[in-house]
Amino acid sequence: MAEPTLVDIHTGVDAVFRAEAGRILATLIRLLGDFDPAEDAMHDAFSAALQRWPAEGVPANPRAWLVSTARFKAIDAIRRRARFEAAQADIADTLHGVEPVAAAGDDELPDDRLKLIFTCCHPALAPEARAALTLREVCGLTTEEIARAFLTTVPTIAQRIVRAKAKIRDERLPYQVPAGPELPERLGAVLAVVYLLFNEGYSASSGPSLTRADLSAEAIRLGRVLLELLPEPEVVGLVALMLLHESRRAARISAGGELVLLEQQDRSAWNHTFIREGIALVERALATRRFGPYTLQAAIAAVHAGAGTPEATDWRQICALYAALLAMSPSPVIELNRAAAVAMHEGPAAGLALIDAIVARGELRDYHLVHSARADLLRRLGRREEARAAYTQANALVKSAPENAFIEKRLRELG
Amino acid sequence: MKYICLGYADPTLFASASEAEMNSMMDSCFVYDDQLRANGHFKGGEALQPPNTAMTLRYTNGKVVATDGPFAETKEQLGGIMILEARDLNHAVELISKHPGTKFGPWEIRPAADLGEMMQQSEARRHKGGKPRG
Numbered sequence: 001m002a003e004p005t006l007v008d009i010h011t012g013v014d015a016v017f018r019a020e021a022g023r024i025l026a027t028l029i030r031l032l033g034d035f036d037p038a039e040d041a042m043h044d045a046f047s048a049a050l051q052r053w054p055a056e057g058v059p060a061n062p063r064a065w066l067v068s069t070a071r072f073k074a075i076d077a078i079r080r081r082a083r084f085e086a087a088q089a090d091i092a093d094t095l096h097g098v099e100p101v102a103a104a105g106d107d108e109l110p111d112d113r114l115k116l117i118f119t120c121c122h123p124a125l126a127p128e129a130r131a132a133l134t135l136r137e138v139c140g141l142t143t144e145e146i147a148r149a150f151l152t153t154v155p156t157i158a159q160r161i162v163r164a165k166a167k168i169r170d171e172r173l174p175y176q177v178p179a180g181p182e183l184p185e186r187l188g189a190v191l192a193v194v195y196l197l198f199n200e201g202y203s204a205s206s207g208p209s210l211t212r213a214d215l216s217a218e219a220i221r222l223g224r225v226l227l228e229l230l231p232e233p234e235v236v237g238l239v240a241l242m243l244l245h246e247s248r249r250a251a252r253i254s255a256g257g258e259l260v261l262l263e264q265q266d267r268s269a270w271n272h273t274f275i276r277e278g279i280a281l282v283e284r285a286l287a288t289r290r291f292g293p294y295t296l297q298a299a300i301a302a303v304h305a306g307a308g309t310p311e312a313t314d315w316r317q318i319c320a321l322y323a324a325l326l327a328m329s330p331s332p333v334i335e336l337n338r339a340a341a342v343a344m345h346e347g348p349a350a351g352l353a354l355i356d357a358i359v360a361r362g363e364l365r366d367y368h369l370v371h372s373a374r375a376d377l378l379r380r381l382g383r384r385e386e387a388r389a390a391y392t393q394a395n396a397l398v399k400s401a402p403e404n405a406f407i408e409k410r411l412r413e414l415g
Numbered sequence: 416m417k418y419i420c421l422g423y424a425d426p427t428l429f430a431s432a433s434e435a436e437m438n439s440m441m442d443s444c445f446v447y448d449d450q451l452r453a454n455g456h457f458k459g460g461e462a463l464q465p466p467n468t469a470m471t472l473r474y475t476n477g478k479v480v481a482t483d484g485p486f487a488e489t490k491e492q493l494g495g496i497m498i499l500e501a502r503d504l505n506h507a508v509e510l511i512s513k514h515p516g517t518k519f520g521p522w523e524i525r526p527a528a529d530l531g532e533m534m535q536q537s538e539a540r541r542h543k544g545g546k547p548r549g
Contacts, residue, residue, distance in 0.1 A: 017502075036509070043506055047455040073454065080450055142503030144416075144526075154526075158504045 009054045016062050017046060021140035022225075024066050026112030029175055031067075032074055035119075035168055039137075040077065045070035113138065114177050114229040117222075120164075121190040122173045129164040130193045131200075132157050138225075139218050149215050150200070177230070187230070191238050191294065194222050198242050202249075216246055233288040237295030240281035244301035247274035259406040263310045275305045296325040315345035332363040340373055348377040368397035372407060379414065388414050417458060417498055417527035418507040424494040424520035426465055443515040451499070456510055460497035491520045498527070 021042065028038035045066045059065040120134040135141045135149075143161065147154040167173070178186040201215025223239040251265040282302045285295040300321045307313040322338035335358055343351020355374050364370045375390035388411065395407040429437065451457035471482050495516075501507035507524050511517065 040509065043502055043509075044454040046502070047500070051455050076453075077450065080446060136503075136505065142416075143505045144503055154504050158508060161505045162508055 006054055009058070010050065012058060013046060013049050013053065016049075016066070018140045020063050020066070022113050022116060022138040023111065024063060024070065025137060026114075026116040027067055028070050028074070029116065030112050031071060035165060035175070037074055037077070038070075041070040041074035042066070044073040044077075048073070111229055113225060115175050117190055117226065118177055118186060119168060119173055119175050121186075121193045122168070123186070123189050124171060124173055125164045125167060126160070127196075129160045130189070131196055132160045133164045134193050134222070135197070135218065136161055139222060141218070187232060187234065190226070191234060194219050194226070195238060195242075195294070197222070198245075202245055216242070216249075220246060233285045233291045234294050236281050236285040236288075237291055237298045240278045240285060241294050241298035241301060243274040243278035243281070244298060244305050247271040247278065247305060253402070257402055257405075258409070259402050262304060267308065270305070278302060279305065293325060293329045296321055296328065300325070313344070315341060319345050332358050332361075333367070336364065336367075336370060336373060343377055348380040352377040352381070366397060368394045368403075370394075371397065372410075375410070379410075384414055416501060416503065418501055418504070419525050419527055420460075420497040420499050420507070420511055421493055421523040421525075422495045422497065422514075422516045422520065423491040423522070424516070425491050427490075428519055440515065440519070447514055451510065456500050458498040458500045460495060462495040463493060466492045494520065499524075 024045075025038055025042050028042055029035055032038045032041065048069050049062070049066065053059075117134065117138055120137050121130045125133065132146050132150075135146050136143065141149075143158050144154050147157040150157065177183075198216050198219035201217070201219060220239070220242050223235070223242055226235050227239050247270050248262075248265060250271070251267070251269040252260055254260050278298065279302045282295065282298045285291045286299065300318055303314050303318050303321070318341045319338065322334065322341050326334050326338060336355065339351045339354035339358070341351075342354055352374065355370065355377070358364055359370060359374075371390045371394035375387045375394060378384075378387035378390060391407050391411050391414070395404060395411070398404050398407065432440070448457060448460075466484060469484055471484060473480050473482065499507055499510060501510055504524070504526065511522050511524055514522070516522070
């Protein structure tokens with residue numbers, strides 16, 4: 001066996017960072033009582049790993065090694081500063097008194113990642129900053145990777161993160177899992193960030209590629225961490241929803257890079273491992289009778305996933321689930337989806353009437369899916385000219401290349 | 416990842432500081448540099464002598480002309496460069512924002528560009544038609 005090369009060690013340290021940074025940072029924030037020194041100490045510990053692991057070998061428990069090294073680095077940093085600011089000396093002494101991190105069996109330590117997730121998704125932070133901060137602090141992505149994922153510049157993301165961290169520090173945002181009546185609302189903000197990440201990866205809002213699998217994978221990973229730490233029904237429902245959507249990824253895009261609708265997808269290309277897990281989670285969430293909108297959306301996705309052919313789809317059940325979802329969280333987008341389900345169950349005319357009612361209220365007029373859904377129903381009703389006008393409107397509103405190609409193909413088919 | 420950090424300073428600030436102030440400023444900088452070094456972040460760097468010691472070479476009308484001083488007359492002049500090893504841009508920002516040198520003037524942080532591929536392409540261009548290598 002060859003000795004691990006320097007490149008292997010670098011790759012290994014990077015993999016440990018991706019897998020463990022969130023957990024290590026969370027523990028250090030608890031030990032040091034402050035966000036910034038904890039992050040410095042963690043980075044210093046990873047630098048030390050790069051320097052020492054090639055010679056000393058990778059420790060048996062890398063996380064425990066990193067936490068303990070980071071703690072000593074933090075004490076060092078305070079000491080060094082204390083040479084100039086003598087008044088600070090007692091802080092280092094206090095820190096030295098902190099209970100030592102067990103070298104082994106650190107799994108007994110409380111998992112602090114949940115606190116970190118709640119801090120990163122705090123409602124006091126700007127919504128776009130919450131996603132960037134969570135990806136960096138909890139998932140261990142670099143600023144550069146986050147910028148690529150959101151198709152924006154690195155300094156823009158860096159600024160968001162700098163501002164968010166300054167806000168956490170200056171406003172002393174609590175580092176804790178909220179309890180009691182505060183929990184559902186705060187959990188809602190956390191789940192919204194996870195779902196935003198997933199959607200950004202599932203259906204990229206702009207750019208040449210229709211999906212960005214890495215972001216969806218991070219969202220699912222984060223969802224699983226939440227599920228492990230806080231198995232509330234809506235967490236279960238959200239993970240189910242993401243798995244069921246993700247199961248269709250390979251079938252959603254044709255070999256030529258075009259969008260393939262659910263009806264035309266090759267169902268044998270769906271990921272049936274994800275589907276089985278997703279359906280089991282939906283059933284678990286529904287059984288609690290405390291479920292919310294994520295669980296209902298997952299239940300709808302589960303009905304689709306359970307149908308071997310498009311014709312076998314239980315549209316009656318899907319219509320009922322949409323009605324329940326609409327009653328729980330009224331939104332014109334959900335109304336639009338319900339209209340599409342009604343069109344399948346009762347015919348295109350019934351669906352079209354529901355969509356026209358939404359548009360008549362003045363809602364969703366600039367939402368391309370309204371126009372493409374209308375166009376599709378008009379086409380099925382044989383109203384060709386109106387269908388053409390609706391597709392043209394949809395095409396003007398779309399910003400993603402594969403979606404444009406899809407609409408243009410439909411326009412050509414109308415003749 | 417490597418970041419090149421350019422530290423700017425207003426030279427008149429140094430002229431007006433007392434000796435004790437200067438010493439304290441410099442000491443705090445060196446202490447922080449040592450800390451960066453100890454943690455593997457400081458990959459190299461040099462302080463620069465004042466701008467009036469500089470020569471500028473410029474290609475003008477087909478030949479290289481040497482002039483005194485730096486390119487532009489601005490209040491803040493480049494005082495030193497540092498090659499910093501950091502995980503990402505936010506990590507570099509954190510490390511440099513604690514540098515006492517930020518009190519003297521702005522710092523510019525730029526990721527080092529990897530020209531490896533460009534150099535390979537250039538090499539291929541230069542040896543095209545000539546004797547193939549390797």
